[in-house]
Amino acid sequence: MAEPTASQENARYNEVAIKVAEELHAARTAIGQQTDASARSLDQRFGATNRAGLGVALEYERMGNAPVSEQLLASADAAGVEFEHLGTTLGTVLHNIDLRGDLSPELVGLIRTTLLERKVIFFRDQSLSEGEQVVFARRFGDLDAFPFGKAGDNPYILEIHHDENRPGTENLWHTDVTWMERPSLGSVAQCVKAPPAGGDTLFSDSHACYLGLPSSLAERVEHLHGVNDYRVFIGSNEPVGLPEDLVNSIKADIPFGVTHPLVRTHPETGKPALYIHGGFLRHDSLFDSRTGEPVAKTESQEIVKLLLAQHSRPEYVCRFEWREGSVAFWDNRAVQHYAASDYYPCERLLRRVTVSGDKPFYDPSAQPNRVMPG
Numbered sequence: 001m002a003e004p005t006a007s008q009e010n011a012r013y014n015e016v017a018i019k020v021a022e023e024l025h026a027a028r029t030a031i032g033q034q035t036d037a038s039a040r041s042l043d044q045r046f047g048a049t050n051r052a053g054l055g056v057a058l059e060y061e062r063m064g065n066a067p068v069s070e071q072l073l074a075s076a077d078a079a080g081v082e083f084e085h086l087g088t089t090l091g092t093v094l095h096n097i098d099l100r101g102d103l104s105p106e107l108v109g110l111i112r113t114t115l116l117e118r119k120v121i122f123f124r125d126q127s128l129s130e131g132e133q134v135v136f137a138r139r140f141g142d143l144d145a146f147p148f149g150k151a152g153d154n155p156y157i158l159e160i161h162h163d164e165n166r167p168g169t170e171n172l173w174h175t176d177v178t179w180m181e182r183p184s185l186g187s188v189a190q191c192v193k194a195p196p197a198g199g200d201t202l203f204s205d206s207h208a209c210y211l212g213l214p215s216s217l218a219e220r221v222e223h224l225h226g227v228n229d230y231r232v233f234i235g236s237n238e239p240v241g242l243p244e245d246l247v248n249s250i251k252a253d254i255p256f257g258v259t260h261p262l263v264r265t266h267p268e269t270g271k272p273a274l275y276i277h278g279g280f281l282r283h284d285s286l287f288d289s290r291t292g293e294p295v296a297k298t299e300s301q302e303i304v305k306l307l308l309a310q311h312s313r314p315e316y317v318c319r320f321e322w323r324e325g326s327v328a329f330w331d332n333r334a335v336q337h338y339a340a341s342d343y344y345p346c347e348r349l350l351r352r353v354t355v356s357g358d359k360p361f362y363d364p365s366a367q368p369n370r371v372m373p374g
Contacts, residue, residue: 048214052315055212059089059205062271062368067092068117075110083114087318090119090205090335099126099136099327108139111329115186116269120203120318120330120337127325128190130154130351137188137353144177144184144354147254148233152351160189160339160350168341168348173204173311175336176354178277179230181258185357186331189350191322195343202319202338203330204311206273210263212316213274217306221262222364224295224303227285228277229257257282261289261362262307266333270366273334278308289362311336322350332357 004012046054063069067085068076076083076094084093092114097107115121128136130152137143137156145151146158162168177183189201210218234247250256264275286300287293295303310316320328330337 043215048216051212051214052313053212055208055210056088056205056315058211059208062207063089063117068114072110072113072117075106075113079107079110081110085118086122086320087203087205089208089316091122091203091318091320092118092120093122093124095124097123099123100128100132103136103139112140115329115331116334119205119207119334120320120328122320122329123327124323125325126190126327128327130157133157133188133190133327133351133353137355140355141185142356144180144356146177146352146354147250148230156353158352158354160352161348162341162344163347164345167344168199168339170339171341172279173308173336173338174277174279175206175275175332176277177332178228178260178275178280179256179258181255182359183260183357184332185355186329186333187352187354188327188329189352191324191326191348191350193347193349194322194324194326195346195348198340198343198346199348200319200321200340201328202317202340203335204313204316204337206275206311206334206336207266207271208316209310209313209336210272210274212313213310217303221303221307223289223362224262224286225259225289226262226276226287226300226304227257227259227282228280229282230254230280231256232279260360262286263362264333264360265363265366267358267361269334269368270363271334271368272362272366274307274310275333275360276304276307278304312338322348333360 042054067088068083073083080096082095084095086092094111094114097103097111103111111121131154134143134154134156143156145155150159150161151157152159160170175183176187213221234242234250260275262274262276264273265271266273281304283301283304284297286295286303288295294300320326
């Protein structure tokens with residue numbers, strides 16, 4: 001007997017597939033008639049491993065099921081500002097604002113409120129000088145100089161510069177400077193040189209990430225803290241080992257090892273967020289903040305591994321394409337970011353200014369709230 005042809009095998013497969021689909025549909029319909037699907041808990045509907053959609057839905061619901069509040073939208077309309085939303089719960093381009101101008105208190109308040117509601121905001125065609133960029137950032141608080149990178153002509157400017165000899169290295173999910181006792185409120189970055197293609201920065205919603213954790217994991221990490229330090233800047237990543245006396249001097253001047261919660265309450269919105277940087281956190285350092293009891297080393301490392309995977313889910317993410325003169329302002333208390341390193345060997349140059357923050361804390365009694373425009 002001749003072997004069946006590929007076409008005959010395909011026809012046989014489709015005959016079976018259609019029959020199975022009909023039988024499964026009938027069985028599922030019968031089961032559905034016996035149970036009330038709407039009565040199932042959220043845990044039962046989503047399970048433990050695919051809750052990104054739930055995290056986004058819960059955060060969007062907390063936002064009033066709208067990209068921005070009605071009050072903010074009215075303020076923007078009155079100021080002639082147009083919003084272009086990039087993600088469901090985060091990321092908005094603000095149009096018709098010149099950041100070089102003498103911004104009114106009302107406009108500064110609108111920008112600040114949009115940052116709080118949308119977590120990361122963007123502006124196009126700005127082309128700020130170093131001084132103008134620093135002046136703009138200072139409208140939102142004091143500034144922090146960065147000790148581990150090349151400064152611009154202004155000491156509060158950090159140059160993030162990559163080319164053929166310096167490939168991009170920020171291509172991991174992170175929130176900035178968790179090695180500081182008071183990590184930054186946020187960062188204002190401007191693109192000075194964009195590659196011809198690639199080089200986008202992605203941002204992930206830390207509030208939605210926390211809401212999308214499996215219930216058991218969320219309960220486990222609620223009161224856990226960990227130790228963060230800046231070893232990556234003074235250790236094995238250096239092409240040549242730094243002088244020991246310089247390392248010791250840095251550690252004497254800047255605390256080496258500070259503790260922060262894995263779940264952080266936003267000091268202005270009251271919302272909890274997943275707060276973790278895999279490169280700064282010591283993965284075996286977790287402990288219960290209520291008792292001081294350390295988590296076993298293997299469990300600590302496993303918890304960190306699970307949490308580090310959370311921000312990478314596309315449901316939580318918006319993506320920003322840099323152009324020369326583009327500005328991004330992100331809230332380090334509410335997002336993580338990832339600089340795509342897909343433009344080698346081309347050049348990419350950003351200038352970043354960091355706005356001072358406060359000491360992270362977790363308050364389980366805090367109630368999420370909206371912040372009205374100033």
